[in-house]
Amino acid sequence: MxxxxxxxxxxxxxxxxxxxxxxxxxxxxxxxxxxxxxxxxxxxxxxxxxxxxxxxxxxxxGPVVRGGTPPVTLAHNVATTAEVDAVLDDARRAGAGTVVPAVAREWGGYSGYFTDPDGFLWEVAHAPGELGALVVP
Known part of the structure; x- marks a missing residue:
């Protein structure tokens, strides 16, 4: 496969x-x-x-089970830390249930989170280096 x-x-x-x-x-x-x-x-x-x-x-x-935080996150990577903050602001204006402000992460990046109407957790991140180059168009 x-x-x-x-x-x-x-x-x-x-x-x-x-x-x-x-x-x-x-x-x-x-x-x-x-x-x-x-x-x-x-x-x-x-x-x-x-x-x-x-x-x-x-x-x-079959049956769909709900409750708690789904054990999965989705990520939206951007080219700069300013873009991370801008996307989180967009999510807040769009009505995101939760918005967790971005912070510098120990792995070298900068990220925050928001939830969509069903509680799915989206990470908005700037990942410097090779990973960032791979995932940001």
Missing amino acids: EQRLSLVTLVVADLAATRRFYVGGLGWDPLQEAAGEVLMFRVGQHVVLSLWDESHAAEEI
């Missing part, structure tokens, strides 16, 4: 609220959308983020 990730799917409780956050609040442009069922965004050259309505997801994958 080729080492590759093509699609990340997050199951969401209220697709309309999720759409308001990502499209109306953060200004993202949908790649594909089936009203009330799924909302997809191109998030990389060959990577799609799919936001799937819970009732439709449950039909295919």
